Amino acid sequence: MSLFYSSFFLQVFKNPFIRKRSLAILFLVFPIDVSAEQNLSFRVALISTLSLDERAKAYYKKTNFTPIWTDSTSESAARRAAFLKALSTANLHALPEGAYQLTEIFNGLRTSKSYHDLGLLEGLMTKSFLRYAEDIQSGVLKPSEVSSALAQEVVYRSVEDYLSGLNSSDPYLYMRSLPPQSQEYNNLLKARQRLLATMKQGGWGEFVPEDILKIGDRGPSVIALRNRLVAKGYLLRSVSAVFDNTLLSAVMKFQLDHGLFADGIVGAATIAELNTKVQERLKAITVALERERWHTSSSLLNPNLYSRKIIVNLTDFTAKILDENVVTFHTRSVVGAIKVNQTTPEFSGLMQYMVINPTWFVPRSITVKEYLPELQIDPNVHNNLTLFMPDDGTTISRDLIDFTLYDEDNFPYEMKQLPSQNNALGLVKFMFPNKHNIYLHDTPHKTLFYKEQRTFSHGCIRLQDPFEFAYTLLEKQSPDPVADFQSALRNGKETVVALREHIPVHIIYRTAVSSPDGHIGFRRDIYGRDTIIYKALTESGVALIQNQG
Known part of the structure; x- marks a missing residue:
């Protein structure tokens, strides 16, 4: 030979x-x-x-x-x-x-x-x-x-x-x-191997009973909770039946890792995440690997072109600015509602400008499907909105319109809301032009950011801290971004501020996410998209446990 x-x-x-x-x-x-x-x-x-x-x-x-x-x-x-x-x-x-x-x-x-x-x-x-x-x-x-x-x-x-x-x-x-070279992909691969090993060993043990547990409680349910957290790596092994401060810290860490409010109280949402089977977590990892392959194949990820990027993870209800892959700004977000034609799509674009004191041009779908039926009952409803002719912008008085003559197919008018504190877009919006008409913006509805699951918009992404977001964007082109922004804000006029460097915006959907140290957290499949993708993967021949030879 x-x-x-x-x-x-x-x-x-x-x-x-x-x-x-x-x-x-x-x-x-x-x-x-x-x-x-x-x-x-x-x-x-x-x-x-x-x-x-x-x-x-x-x-x-x-x-x-x-x-x-x-x-x-x-x-x-x-x-x-x-x-x-x-x-x-x-x-x-x-x-x-x-x-x-x-x-x-x-x-x-x-x-x-x-x-x-x-x-x-x-x-x-x-x-x-x-x-x-x-x-x-x-x-x-x-x-x-x-x-x-x-x-x-x-x-x-x-x-x-x-x-x-x-x-x-x-x-x-x-x-x-050939595989993605990102740290995220590498972390997901390692997590998948750990989960496969856990599944071979029988999983994470007995489920936690559906009780509400809090600090000071004791008994079998606390023991089951402790054992489950030990198996998941959040605690060192102990035989204590008391919900003590050590267990409280572990519960809060677990809640943070799973997109829950870290209140330390083990309620229905926390128990549901605790009792999720290994197989379900493996499915999330499998889908996340596929999504990362898509994501790293985007032309907008070229580090030689863009050192800064914006990541909005829909399932995490967050928006982040990253410089050289390091998070430099983080805020809560509200995303599209779980309704037909209101969920936020996944895509990437280039943020090009912001609009301070924006006018809200009401999307046609909202005008004819939501507002027109209400106007037919009460012509004065939504009186903060102006009706106008779309061809020349002429304002039309409501007194001249018989709304009952129209339906969603023949209604000839459009609606807008002029700049104000109560504008639906708040006081600033951030534009990355796209066919979905999706953008980031402020909102007057601040209380929604204190909800755990923040699916309330018509598709656009609302930011809890839009001013700070704007300051961070402007710091690369202004010696005093706060003063410049506030000056434009105070004049009350709609003002467009172009970004000298366009910034990639990635609207992603990850139910398995890694931290910089490689730890994997999980989020809920709010729109059911992971389920659809996993089904398509299995139909393509992907198996939860592959043939090992």
Whole structure:
């Protein structure tokens, strides 16, 4: 056996998944040097295998059908070994192992003898590689095909980019470069392995009874609570049946990690999170991995272009400004209500300007579906709103309108609210133009920020601390951002302030989120989107517990 085959086997056998199939690899002796004689039979077989992928065929034609996987060079052997090793770890990333035809590849490696066989194997491995590379880098699913609410842009690399990149790189380093390189993705991978280990050990033990527990309580329910928190890593083991200060601190930490108010009282919401099964947390991690693959494929994440970004996590009800991936501002948010056409979509955009003392132009859907029926009963309702003609802006007196003559299809007027303290947008809005007409803004309804689940808007995102948010945005272009902002605010006129540097805004939806130290917290699936995505992933072949070989 040649030296390069011996080296190839040593590399491959290090992986236990492939070692179990080593007998098949032992027969990997290609009898001919395809690269030396571009055999017609090889080409025909390769093209037939790639019949549905014109991009891959174009690449092979461009390279004169030079094999990537199946010639007798050490480079080709290294690519085979690196790819097989990568496929053997696909389960770690919650990918659909069966989609990559690993069994068929092993059979081809074992049995291929002729040019025709090698052409079929070459095509099979290329198709498998392209599917794997795109899945692990940009996601198994196309977001917009799962739900119209998943409107984030995903940039897909070209077939030529993948194949030429593989051909021109160290194959092991290239395979390792394909998954997202973000800290978030790495933290999720580690959390998934911990949860799998926990599930194998039987989970987190008995459930906590549905009692309200607080400091000073004692008894079996407190013991169950303590044991559950010990199993989850929030407490050191103890036999105490008393709800003491140590247990209180653990409860509050658990509540913070799960998006609950940290009041230390174990009520229905806290117990529901405590009693969530490991399998459900694994589903959240699986979906979060897929979402992170989508997210890191956005062109707006290029650190060479944008050092600052804004992240709004819908399930967390927060908005953050990050500089060099470090949170420099954080505030609570209110997001779209759990109603048809009011949930906030997921997408990214570029924040370009803010409007101080904004006018609120009432969305058409609100005007005709909500306000018109009320105006038909009482023409003076919502008298803080002005009616106007949309073509020229002419103000129309309500006294001149018989609202009962109109329905939502033929109502000819629009509505707006002039700048004021009571304006629905508050005193400032932050604009990143998009087809969804979503933006961030102030609000006069401050009490809603003290709700635990803040799903109350028509889709836009309300901020608890909009002035401080504005100051942080302006600090990069003004020596005194507070004074500049307040001066514009005091004049009472609608004022547009352009941002000299546009800032990426990412509206995300994560029910599994990591902290800088790698700890994973969980949030509720408020819109049910994780359920939809997980179902689509399972239909694509992703399993909660993958085949371990």
